[in-house]
Amino acid sequence: xxxxxxxxxxxxxxxxxxxxxxxxxxxxxxxxxxxxxxxxxxxxxxxxxxxxxxxxxxxxxxxxxxxxxxxxxxxxxxxxxxxxxxxxxxxxxxxxxxxxxxxxxxxxxxxxxxxxxxxxxxxxxxxxxxxxxxxxxxxxxxxxxxxxxxxxxxxxxxxxxxxxxxxxxxxxxxxxxxxxxxxxxxxxxxxxxxxxxxxxxxxxxxxxxxxxxxxxxxxxxxxxxxxxxxxxxxxxxxxxxxxxxxxxxxxxxxxxxxxxxxxxxxxxxxxxxxxxxxxxxxxxxxxxxxxxxxxxxxxxxxxxxxxxxxxxxxxxxxxxxxxxxxxxxxxxxxxxxxx
Ligand SMILES: NC(=O)C1=CN([C@@H]2O[C@H](COP(=O)(O)OP(=O)(O)OC[C@H]3O[C@@H](n4cnc5c(N)ncnc54)[C@H](OP(=O)(O)O)[C@@H]3O)[C@@H](O)[C@H]2O)C=CC1
Ligand SMILES: CC(=O)N[C@@H](CCC(=O)OP(=O)(O)O)C(=O)O
Numbered sequence: 001x002x003x004x005x006x007x008x009x010x011x012x013x014x015x016x017x018x019x020x021x022x023x024x025x026x027x028x029x030x031x032x033x034x035x036x037x038x039x040x041x042x043x044x045x046x047x048x049x050x051x052x053x054x055x056x057x058x059x060x061x062x063x064x065x066x067x068x069x070x071x072x073x074x075x076x077x078x079x080x081x082x083x084x085x086x087x088x089x090x091x092x093x094x095x096x097x098x099x100x101x102x103x104x105x106x107x108x109x110x111x112x113x114x115x116x117x118x119x120x121x122x123x124x125x126x127x128x129x130x131x132x133x134x135x136x137x138x139x140x141x142x143x144x145x146x147x148x149x150x151x152x153x154x155x156x157x158x159x160x161x162x163x164x165x166x167x168x169x170x171x172x173x174x175x176x177x178x179x180x181x182x183x184x185x186x187x188x189x190x191x192x193x194x195x196x197x198x199x200x201x202x203x204x205x206x207x208x209x210x211x212x213x214x215x216x217x218x219x220x221x222x223x224x225x226x227x228x229x230x231x232x233x234x235x236x237x238x239x240x241x242x243x244x245x246x247x248x249x250x251x252x253x254x255x256x257x258x259x260x261x262x263x264x265x266x267x268x269x270x271x272x273x274x275x276x277x278x279x280x281x282x283x284x285x286x287x288x289x290x291x292x293x294x295x296x297x298x299x300x301x302x303x304x305x306x307x308x309x310x311x312x313x314x315x316x317x318x319x320x321x322x323x324x325x326x327x328x329x330x331x332x333x334x335x336x337x338x339x
Pocket of ligand 2 (some may be wrong): 074094095096143178179206231
């Protein structure tokens with residue numbers, strides 16, 4: 001059995017990891033950490049988890065002794081120093097601390113210096129693109145939720161040079177759990193309910209992450225213009241992407257089918273069928289739809305994920321499976337909840 005620990009387990013992605021790992025046939029949860037609720041059983045604070053392990057303050061010695069893998073589900077900037085104290089434990093970080101190739105980009109967008117970053121052997125944990133490197137990784141930077149939906153939607157088109165990478169317009173919508181379980185006026189029921197609003201316009205920190213990965217696929221400079229929106233639902237991300245093309249819809253569609261032919265979690269929808277966040281709820285599946293706006297030669301791509309599963313904890317479990325040589329779908333085989 002793989003012995004797994006989670007730090008930040010009382011957050012939304014941490015709780016989702018508990019849900020997934022408890023039913024994973026090859027995993028035993030051996031360590032759960034929380035600052036706020038240390039000393040309590042997890043189910044005392046979150047009855048839905050049905051998990052009676054006692055929460056403790058982070059202790060690197062205990063983690064090193066009791067865990068083969070540690071999931072860090074903390075705000076950006078909080079994992080980096082903690083993780084570097086550990087020995088012999090594989091790390092899957094759900095935040096942004098290990099996602100960037102260039103620590104200068106992280107400093108610019110996240111405002112923190114990552115000292116000694118060049119010595120950290122890390123891999124960007126998007127299995128559909130980096131499976132081979134993830135197999136031998138010691139540290140995985142699990143992708144952000146919006147980047148997961150956007151990169152998967154664009155990868156085949158950029159790989160096969162089917163679209164113009166110079167201006168990619170992304171209009172994305174997220175459920176409120178994407179913001180985590182924090183107390184903030186913006187996320188109060190009366191602020192969010194019956195409302196739809198953009199935020200972090202022209203400055204969202206997922207832009208450099210998308211551009212980093214899309215440039216690797218395309219081999220060219222990629223510019224992403226990204227506007228996220230908050231919608232009154234709990235889970236789900238829908239990204240709608242506009243990009244110029246001089247190719248036919250049939251050619252593009254065939255390239256997508258081929259690219260994702262063997263991917264268990266990525267589903268390319270027949271043209272004319274468009275994805276819904278409802279189809280992914282509680283699952284690790286991604287649905288991608290497309291249409292060509294012929295008057296303007298614009299390809300419109302649409303992708304839907306559950307932000308807490310393929311956008312975070314499910315993808316983290318997928319990465320763990322790869323790192324430990326298990327079938328990639330292990331513990332993630334369930335179908336989405338619908339309706
Ligand atoms: N929510 C989502 O859909 C997604 C989130 N992510 C990323 O995953 C990470 C976790 O997100 P999420 O679960 O939503 O966040 P939450 O805010 O829900 O939870 C984070 C948890 O981390 C602990 N924590 C907070 N601050 C610190 C700190 N400074 N040091 C140590 N522990 C701290 C808290 O637990 P306690 O007080 O009990 O210690 C808290 O419950 C973030 O980096 C987020 O950006 C990535 C993709 C999607
Ligand atoms: C709705 C909402 O607020 N969503 C979050 C995305 C969470 C995420 O994936 O964040 P990290 O890259 O920091 O891990 C946001 O826009 O910041």
